[in-house]
Structures are given as structure tokens and as C-alpha cells.
Amino acid sequence: MPKAVSRMSEIDLDGGNLRPHIVYLMELGMDIEQIRSIIRRFPSFAYYSLEGKIKPVVEFFLELGVPKANIPSILTKRPQLCGISLSENLKPTMKFLESLGVDKKQWPKVINRFPAILTYSRQKMMENIDFLHELGLSEESIGVDVGILLFRCPQNFGLSIEANLKPVTEFFLERGYTLDEIGTMISRYGALYTFSLKENLIPKWDFFLTTGYPKSELVKFPQYFGYSLEERIKPRFAIMKKSGVKLLLNQVLSLSSSNFDKALKNKMKKMQHGLDSS
Template structure:
């Protein structure tokens, strides 16, 4: 029996060999000399589990191979295209997401911070994923919001937690080299070299994830005719990369067993009929492979009808599904619970439909743990929450302590009143979705050099939505070079030709030149 091709590639460089116990069908690794003792999770990290955990060397090798490969894949975007200041800010954002994730697993603030501070290579890996997932944003100079960063990284961290469980902290801290405790023998130091590593692993210490290995084998092994399985060939024809298919299987092994003719193809054909672009199908499947396992007649179509009755624009289904394919996998009670809450805060049926169409992932937020507390917080500021829901529903998915309160305090500390802040929120609902460290602070510091009164930001809070390096600084440089005075909103919101016209008009007026 052979391991899947991808795993053989990972194991061959280490010259490992497989053997089967004569008394058992289980497989184990055997290399001769040095014994690797099981690694015990530190007692300081007990929130994940109070039980002693043993790291299988095979699991460590596979983990290392996979994460290193992912790092190469996600590092394919040229980071030189990203300004150094933005890169630094994104690292801080990634650290914040990782810290919050660890705290949700039961770690204290101090322990979570200590883990993150020891994990710079893993943080760089997270930022690289951002650059690959949102390449189009960077190419046009658009900066990611805090919410976009969180929504991109949190599912990935959850996937790693599902796969590595109690060993995740070790994976994070030692990325891309998961730790292996060396033998404590007197001569072990001289024997432990990349060329001569010798490992003995008994069958009882090997903990293969057989379900995932079998699932991966279904998409990696060639059939007797030398071809890949039909469902893999079909997905490749749709534009999915083989490594992406494997990543889907690692996250959701059941997908490997879905019938091409009875499950995958009917759902794909249905999505294409709805107007989903063929090029978007791989992204949708990657985001939510479970979608292909849902019955069209019994679940998908009835759920869509239910949502259409709630106001979802049926002509926008292609965009809705691309943005958040998981929407169609939620139960009716979950959908109704969120919709009832939107009615409760004052949205009309028409606006509920628009919110679900524009921001379908709002369904994923817990009403009691996320939406209601955020509503109460904005009401304490005197904000019209129904209007804010219509303009920037994603705001209500942010953490009050980590995101909302710090932004409020930032504006108050810089001389704005609650009334002025309320006006800014009403004029630009997305204001609170931006990172404080990576967006607001650097743009605020540059604003102070521009010579505008602070009240200009109350009139035009959209200033914070423009790229500092790609829009704000270049436009202001032209204004300053020509010695003209232009309103802030005109400096940033006008198209290139219109902006040039305004500058020329100001120059003519300034020097008394008639048109």
C-alpha cells in the first residue's frame, strides 16, 4: 500500500520507510537509531486540554511539509508591492486576530500575548495569506478593513485548530518547523543532523488521522488507467488547483466522497444557471464545500425561496452566494432569528432584504453575543442603528472591546465631541470597520500636516477610506505644489480628469486668468 503522492513527497527526503506490523494492519514509521520521546504540552498552556498529548512524528512531518508548502503558495504575491507602513500595520492586525483567537480558546491575555510575540514567522505567514486572498485589492491600492482581515484569517485558524487540536500552539510558535523533542542520550547531539536523523516510532505512538489520509488518497491517487478520479478532473476543469482541492479535503474530508453526478455537478450547474461565473465556482467550493452535499430540491431551493420571501434580491443571487456561500447551509431557525432581530432594531422588510443581499455573512453573527451588544453600544452613542445597519452592517460583527471602544476613544482624545462623532458615523457608516493602528492613526497624523481644520473630517469622514500612499499623499502633493486651496472631499473624491480641472480652475482664478 502506498501513501498519497503528496505525503510520499514529504517523507522521501527523510528516507523514511513504512512497515506493517504482522499482528496489526496499522502502519508505522521506522528509522533506526534515535528514539524521539513524546512531547508533552506545557502545563502553562492547559486551556486547550488538561490531558497530556503526544505528537506523532509523522504528524509533525506532515504538518511541517504542509505548512511550508502553504507558506510558499501564499507567499507568491509580491510583498514589495505593499508599502512598508501598511505591511507593518497588517502584521499588527494579524497579531490581533491571532490573540483574540487564542483568548477564545481559553488563554489569558498574558499567555496569548506571549504566544503571539514568539510567533513572528507564523504572523508573516498569515499576512502572506491575506495578500494572496485579496490580491486584487492591493493591485488597485485598496486597503483591507479590520473586518476583512478578521474574516479572512479566522476561518483559517479554525481549520488549523480542527486539524492540529492541542498541538496548535506548538505549530504556531515553531512555524514552519513544528517542534520535536530530541533524545536526551549523551551522544544524541552529534547524531541529530539533517543527514543522519534516525527515528524509531512504535505502532502505539503513531496517531495517523486515517480519515483525512484516506480522503486525500481519493483525490491524489491515480486509477489503474493512470488518470485522476472523475470528480477531481471535473474540478480541475472548473479551474481549481490540485493543491486547493487537497486543502478543501483537509478542511472537510467528506467532500472527497461526494458523487460527481449526484452531488457536485448538479450544484455547480445550478449555480451557473443562477448567473455565477464559472471562474467563481472554485472560490465558492473552497469557502463552503458543504454546499455540494446539500439536496437541491429539499434544502437549497427551499432555503433560497425562504430568503427571497424575506427580501433577498433574486437577481443578486450570484453575488450573494459568492460573498457568503455558507448562507444557504444555515437552518431556517437561524435565518429567522437574525431577521427577527433586524426587524426589532427598526429595519423595514425592504431594508432587511438589502442588508441580507449586501452583507449575507451577517447571518453568521450570534444575535446575543455579537449583534445585540453592538447595537446597545452604538445606541449609547446616540447613533441611529437602523441607518447604520443599512449603510454598514459589517460594523456589527466587530468586537466592542477590541475595535469599537478604541476608535471612539481615539476620536474623543483628539478633540471631537460625541455629537461630532455621531455625525461622522451617520455620514460614513464604514468608519468603524477600519483598523486604528493600521489606518486611522497614520492617516490622522498626515491629516494634521495638511492644514485643514479638524471640522473638515466631520464633513468628510470618508477621508479614512482612501489609501494614504496611493490617493491621499499624491493628490495633496499636487495641491501643495500648485499652491491652491481645495476642499478635502474634492481632493480625494473627484476622478483624475475632474481633479485636474479643479486644480487648473483654481490656478486661473488665483492668477486672474480668464477662461
């Protein structure tokens, strides 16, 4: 039996003899199964000391303003955080990100949304930032700086340049978009870089070509790629086609069902009124 797995048996409730760090985690709101799940995925967590690793990181997050109720989900998402030195890694990484424009007041939201960003190497993040700057992603050119993108979509800064950033950029370049337009799309919807070409971008692009909308609509509304093709995009376009009118791309997808119906009816009334008055 692996040591970490055997260590998991030490968190059983038999006789109530729980290790101090397990008691501490449970007081934070974690249950035994959550803790076991963390150790299965990340065995080193079983060996982290309470006073030396876990407690200092948790208390640091609480001091930053992270709600206590969010700590269990943060540690579940990224237990490696408790293995990082506060003085040598965590705090310097945060200062580095602040130098790029991350607002100190936003740390609780950033950490809760994507705690993994604090475990990325600064060199790795700088390489990705350099790549984004090459796209023209700067405050001067498109009104958005890296700090805002870090807040909106922090996972971009841990993605592989070769496996994610370059292929997605090339995908849009091959379809006639300029680097400036791609930069605008990324600033408006940073999650684009997290999508699979085969599973997401290609099939949704192919369908988009059948809609009759100009490709410039995707620069205005790149969130199109975030909607389900089968459950949202195709059904909405089918309903709109049947109505005989055409809405803006963002109206087709972002409106609730009731507001979508209202928008269609209003457009149909306007069109009918135009026919009646001509």
C-alpha cells in the same frame, strides 16, 4: 490514518488514476492542492459523489448565472454546499431569501461573495431578521429593507445574536445612540455587526473621542470602523491636524492619498482667502 485522509491519497496523480469527481473539479479550474485543502478542512467532501452531489450543485449555480471561473473559490469557501439537498434545502432557502427581498438577478453576486448564507438554517436567519426588525430596520423607517442588507452584508444573517448582534447594539446604545440611529448605521454599513468590540470598536471609538467630531458623524459615516486604526485613521488625522484645517469625516478616510492632499490644500486656500478678505 483517518478514512478521509486516506481518501485524499486517492487524488494523487500516480498513474493518472483520478476519481471522477476529482477530474470534474479540475476541469472546473481547481488544482490538486485546493482539493486537498478542502478535504483537510471538511473531510466529508472526500465522500461526495459526482453525479449525486457535486455536479448537480455546480450545474445549478451555473444555470443561475454564476461564472464558471468563480466555482472553485465558492466550493473552497463553502464545500458543505455540495452536501445539501437541492430540492429540500438549497432551493427552499433561496425562495425564503427571495421572499425577504433578495433580487433573483443578484444570486450570482451573493453566492460568490458569501456562499455560506445558503447553508444557514431558515430558523436561524429568521431569528436574526426579527432582531434587526426590532432595531427598526425596515424599508418604511430608514429606506432600506432586509433584502438590500442581505445583498450588502449576508454574513450578518449567520451571526450569533448573543455573541454579535446584541453586544454591538448595546455598545452603541451605551454611547448615547438611539435604536433608529443604530439601524441607520447598520443599513449603511452592515459589516459593523461582524467587528470585535475589543479588537475594533472600542479602540476606534476611544480614538474618535479625541478627534473633536460630533458622534452624529458616525451615523453618517459608520464605515469609519472599517478602516485600520494604525495604518489609516491615526496617520490621516495627524496630517489633517498638522494642516490646521478640518475635513468631513468621510473625506479624511475615504479619499485616496492624492485626493486627500488636494482636499486639504483647497480647504487651506479657502481658509487663507477668508482671513485675507476679513
